[in-house]
Amino acid sequence: MPATRQHAEDLTIQEMARRSGFAESTLRYYEKIGLLGRVARDESSGHRRYGPAVAERVQALSCLRSAGMTVTGMRRYLELLALGDAAAAEQRDLFAAQAETLAADIEQLQLRLAYLRHKAELWDARVRGDAAAEQQAVEEVTRVIDRFTY
Amino acid sequence: MPATRQHAEDLTIQEMARRSGFAESTLRYYEKIGLLGRVARDESSGHRRYGPAVAERVQALSCLRSAGMTVTGMRRYLELLALGDAAAAEQRDLFAAQAETLAADIEQLQLRLAYLRHKAELWDARVRGDAAAEQQAVEEVTRVIDRFTY
DNA sequence: TCCGACACCTGAAGCGCTTCAAGTCAAACC
DNA sequence: GGTTTGACTTGAAGCGCTTCAGGTGTCGGA
Numbered sequence: 001m002p003a004t005r006q007h008a009e010d011l012t013i014q015e016m017a018r019r020s021g022f023a024e025s026t027l028r029y030y031e032k033i034g035l036l037g038r039v040a041r042d043e044s045s046g047h048r049r050y051g052p053a054v055a056e057r058v059q060a061l062s063c064l065r066s067a068g069m070t071v072t073g074m075r076r077y078l079e080l081l082a083l084g085d086a087a088a089a090e091q092r093d094l095f096a097a098q099a100e101t102l103a104a105d106i107e108q109l110q111l112r113l114a115y116l117r118h119k120a121e122l123w124d125a126r127v128r129g130d131a132a133a134e135q136q137a138v139e140e141v142t143r144v145i146d147r148f149t150y
Numbered sequence: 151m152p153a154t155r156q157h158a159e160d161l162t163i164q165e166m167a168r169r170s171g172f173a174e175s176t177l178r179y180y181e182k183i184g185l186l187g188r189v190a191r192d193e194s195s196g197h198r199r200y201g202p203a204v205a206e207r208v209q210a211l212s213c214l215r216s217a218g219m220t221v222t223g224m225r226r227y228l229e230l231l232a233l234g235d236a237a238a239a240e241q242r243d244l245f246a247a248q249a250e251t252l253a254a255d256i257e258q259l260q261l262r263l264a265y266l267r268h269k270a271e272l273w274d275a276r277v278r279g280d281a282a283a284e285q286q287a288v289e290e291v292t293r294v295i296d297r298f299t300y
Numbered sequence: 301t302c303c304g305a306c307a308c309c310t311g312a313a314g315c316g317c318t319t320c321a322a323g324t325c326a327a328a329c330c
Numbered sequence: 331g332g333t334t335t336g337a338c339t340t341g342a343a344g345c346g347c348t349t350c351a352g353g354t355g356t357c358g359g360a
Contacts, residue, residue, distance in 0.1 A: 014337070021300030024338090025318055033316090045325050047338050063295065067262035071316070085276060092273035099266035106259050109252065112217035116249035123242035126235060145213065150171030164307070174308085175348055183346090195355050197308055221346070302360090309354070317345085324339065330332090 010040070011050040019055070020062040027058070035061065035074060068102050108149070115144045160190070161200040169205070170212040177208070185211065185224060218252050258299070265294045 017024045027048075030036050036057065040049045050058065061074050069077070077094060080087040122137035167174045177198075180186050186207065190199045200208065211224050219227070227244060230237040272287035 012337080018300075021298070023318075026316085028340090029317060042325095042338095045338070047325085059295075063262065063265055063298075066258070066298075067266050068259075088273050088276040092270050092277060095266050095270035095273060099263060099270055102259065102263050102266060106256060106263065108216070109218075109256050109259070112213065113249060113252045113256065115213055116217050116245050116252060120242050120245035120249060123238050123245060126238040127242055145209075148171070148213075148216075150168075162307080173348075176346085178309090179347060192355095195308075197355080304359090305357085307354105307356085310352090312350085314349070315347085319344070320342085322340090325337090327335090327337105329334075 007051065009052055011055055013048045013050070016048075016050040016055060016058060020058045021066060022058065022062055030058075030061070033071070035071070035078070064098070067098060068105060069098055073098065111144055111147055115141060115148075118144060157201065159202055161205055163198045163200070166198075166200045166205060166208060170208045171216060172208065172212055180208075180211070183221070185221070185228070214248070217248060218255060219248055223248065261294055261297055265291060265298075268294060 011019070013024050013027055016022075016027060020027075022030070027036075031039050031048075036054060039054055040051060041047065042049055057078075060077075064074055064077060073094070077091070080091050080094065118137050118140040122134055122141060125131075125133035125137055161169070163174045163177055166172075166177055170177075172180070177186075181189050181198075186204060189204055190201060191197060192199055207228075210227075214224055214227060223244070227241070230241050230244065268287050268290040272284055272291060275281075275283035275287055
């Protein structure tokens, strides 16, 4: 009789990991550092069971995390969430600021992508023994690097 | 008489950090784990001095690192580099693979960005008490999340 | 000549996970 | 009924840095 009293919609750590994109180890870690409160357990096995409320919270954290938000930022989000509509303006600002940061990051990454592609071209030209193409790739690499900012 | 015998083009760790985008601590760390070989020192002060050859190497690593390459990948790159043209095909493949990975990452990040912006809209609508706008933002958030892959 | 100020040094600890080692629980096969 | 399989548990160690604590070397000014 396994976990008869559990709700059907409760997720195992494996399911929670699959749905959220967090590794199982990360879910355990987040619980340990207090981001998730205490997650319910199956009484007999001691395995974690993620109910709907926790699951939703995990989903939201997953989005924020994959958008580059730090653990500190996620804590802030949860604090604001607890305040509800009273903290709506702060929430808006939190998301807007994170969006701007991410937009800037993406722009930089696109430069890095161009760099990598030109480097691939460069070595390809070398494989083919095409000195002219190699020279052009070198110039393109240089041009891209000049646009890097740190 | 500070470091009279040093070459003028040698960089301090601070300059190297500024030019490469690595933190000074990261430069020390990379040296410790053997990514940079042994960096020369100013004899009297014991401070690191990055000569042109090392500086170029650091620059290249910086590009790779900021394009998402792992330390393992960077080691591989340095190995191949030592082989010169003999490993040109492997270098091309290394860069091409890294480029593909990064392109996929960027695509995901653009979704996260859309998510963040819609979330900001959502809270903004709530601040303004605009239920219709809020409802629309909720739908947009949902639509974006459905396109997430992990 | 002494005094900060500052850049740098090393070694150790912390962070956000990830990986690993050793063990528990439950369904399933022989 | 044992035993294997597989998902799960905890605690500890590792990774790639980052931060911190405590100290050294160099310089410019009083």
